[in-house]
Amino acid sequence: MKIAALLRGVEIATRPIQPESKTALERRWAQLPDHAKTAGQLLGRAAVGCEGTHGVFPKCNLTCSPCYHSADANKVRIDGAHTIKGVTEQMEYLRSLRGPRAHAQLIGGEVSLLPAEDHAAALLAMRANGREPMSMTHGDFDYQYLLDVVLSPDGKPRFNKVSFAAHFDSMMRGRRGAVRPHSEAELNPFRARFADMFVALKRDHGVRSYIAHNMTVTPANLDQVTEVAQAVLDMPYDMLSFQPAAYIGDDRRWSGGFDAVSIDAVWSRIEAGAGHTIPWQGTQFGDPRCNRTAVTVTAGTRSAALLDPDDPRDLAARDRALAHFGGMIFGSTPTWIVAAKILRALLGHPGDIPHLLSFALRLMRRAGGLRTVASAAWKRRLSFKTFVVHNFMDATDVAPAWALMEQGGASDDPKIKETQERLGACMYTMSHPETGALVPACVQHSVLDAGENIGLRKMLPIRPLTHPPAFTDAAADPARPRTRKS
């Protein structure tokens, strides 16, 4: 009986796609608007989309222009118990509606202001709900903080892999050592230092990482995207993500010309920095007006696109992979189970094997051939880089579009119609277990954050100073003016 139960357990664990994942993907696909149901669409076929937290630690200690958080965010106290409760509830709700697996961002303020133990507890709460968490930060913290998050008090790693995204751009004010940067290049040592912390983490403690570099793009730094991409590609980042600025969040931080920065303008500059084209048309993650994503493989000094959208054989391999392998869970899964899943999937669809093998051979040729790839792999210089441009929308369009959608209405106004189409195909979701709503991040920042922060200000007011009054005692030294000490 025990052996039968064991075999049954192994059979379920090694199923290529878990039934719950399959159901979640089918539901996601059914919810997509028709215009998003394309052959290259990943939502509903490989993933349910990204998720993010909100209202769990709104405060930040840098000043950015633009800033997508509400004007009140810095009037809310950081409170670990509130964070863990909020993260747990939001993730449980996402787990219940969107299935057992998704990538989720621990976001909504500056994550490194959380005490390290609370940060770790929030990550564990996300993982407990099948979420692969990514901590979103400005990156201005020390190695010791990272160690305190990743290691238990006994010094043992609590995670075998962590994922962080650090935001660096020259519109950020207050970074230690670069309080008011004048150019993007000035931030390169800080970008490198951040990435190096994760190299040290692997070397010192064996903890792997996935790290992303984020940058907001405005007319002020658009023409520096090329040099940033070039510089960051030489650093051990796994993802380069750029966000053209939008008029959302704190309107005190807006400036003119954001609309002039198009997704195409940013992408072409990234390609210039990479030194080659990065075709993105082979896959789609949501609506291409919102999000553009592509993966390249680098073997030593040679880089090539993972997928060539102009090659019908690559597209055929993509179609087979999405149809038969999409929804397979690899993260946090033992290697032998991943291998068994892949083997079972291949045995179930042996006709895929020649397509996938010929795709692998073409990819190897694009990356420089067998010798180049093998040599790069041997020297640990074989890597994959993901490029993303995420194009948030303006609050002035999102608010009326969402209001109509909530009433089941569709707009005839071309701009609002486009906004509704994009919101309908959104790939970045936030959850509201208290109301039962799942909302696009654009809606969260354009419509909901302000009201949410009013409530949070009352719930978590900034504490009055607990230190003795920071004024000199004028009575003791009447010759000195009454001044603040710091």
Ligand code: SF4
């Ligand atoms: S609707 Fe907004 S949050 Fe969703 S994918 Fe589009 S830009 Fe991103």
